[in-house]
Amino acid sequence: MSGGESKQNGQAASAGGRWVGFRPEVKVLDCTVRDGGLMNAHGFDDQVVKAVYHACVEAGVDYMEIGYKCSKRIFAPDRFGAWKFSDETDIRRIVGDNETPLKISVMADAERTDYHVDILPREQSVIDMIRVATYIHQIPTAIDMVKDARDKGYEVCVNLMAISTVSEWELDQALAALTQSKANGIYLVDSFGALYSEQVQYLTQKYLNFARPAKMDVGIHTHNNQQLAYANTIEAIIVGATMLDASMSGLGRGAGNCPMELLLGFLHNPKFRIRPLLEAIRDHIQPLQEKLRWGYDIPYMITGQMNRHPRAAIEFNEKTSPGERDVVGFYDLMIEEE
Secondary structure: OOHHHHHHHHHHHHOOOHHHHOOOOOEEEEOHHHHHHHHOOOOOOHHHHHHHHHHHHHHOOOEEEEEEOOOOOOOOHHHOOHHHOOOHHHHHHHHOOOOOOOEEEEEEEOOOOOHHHHOOOHHHOOOOEEEEEEOHHHHHHHHHHHHHHHHOOOEEEEEEOOHHHOOHHHHHHHHHHHOOOOOOEEEEEOOOOOOOHHHHHHHHHHHHHHHHHHOOEEEEEOEOOOOOHHHHHHHHHHHOOOEEEEEHHHOOOOOOEOEHHHHHHHHOOOOOOOHHHHHHHHHHHHHHHHHHOOOOOHHHHHHHHOOOOOHHHHHHHHHOOHHHOOHHHHHHHHHHHO
């Protein structure tokens, strides 16, 4: 046995049973730029976006969500960066014709997207997948958006938002309607970072009960308000979710998302490589931390525990420096507003 073989076998033995996270059918979507853009008005410069793109390619990530498709009638272009709108020319400036295995995704919010016009036919676009984000009351619009995107030739997933605020009856009705659409998958989204493992297990199984007969995938998108984004993603994988969202160093709105580097380590799929992610994090993501201030933080914990949108915590953090924050006062304010 050669020295190299001995070292490799020793490493495999030391890994013990950690390969149990291996799920070859799982697909991973990087939402660093799209979700992280909620912290800087989608104003990432091209250098950062290109670094994320190349890291995703080299790391073997399946999808990269490069931004939103938002209406320029509703959102003034001079107030936002390019990735609020993800115009074809801007995307191609980053990825060219994207002659790689990585697929490009954009998110289109129900009632905030001129989807009939702004989403081009697939043959005219470098985009591969449209993800429709919808709240429970917007389901009819979301279903029409799914049809429009599928008719144009795209893969389509639906992200059902703020699920922790939805009643059981409403959720059943929504899932029944969405599984009659032409979507390829449906995402369980913990928008407020409020869910615990038992809830994630229960909800993932519910989604699967609706999705499997329709031959749809189930995905999971978590937020880290209670430091459970990674753990809850694992819970969903164990139950059967196969579409997983994550971002580099957890960059995302407020408390951020499941960290990509943690997730790929858990999955133990040899197609994934962590080193390219670490390089992008070191060179491009970590330098943003002081300014954007995402990640686990007590104000975000408070909104997560109260099942509240993190906007109040974001505003609180923007107005105060870390050394001056009165987190007790913020807690009392949130209690008063309950």
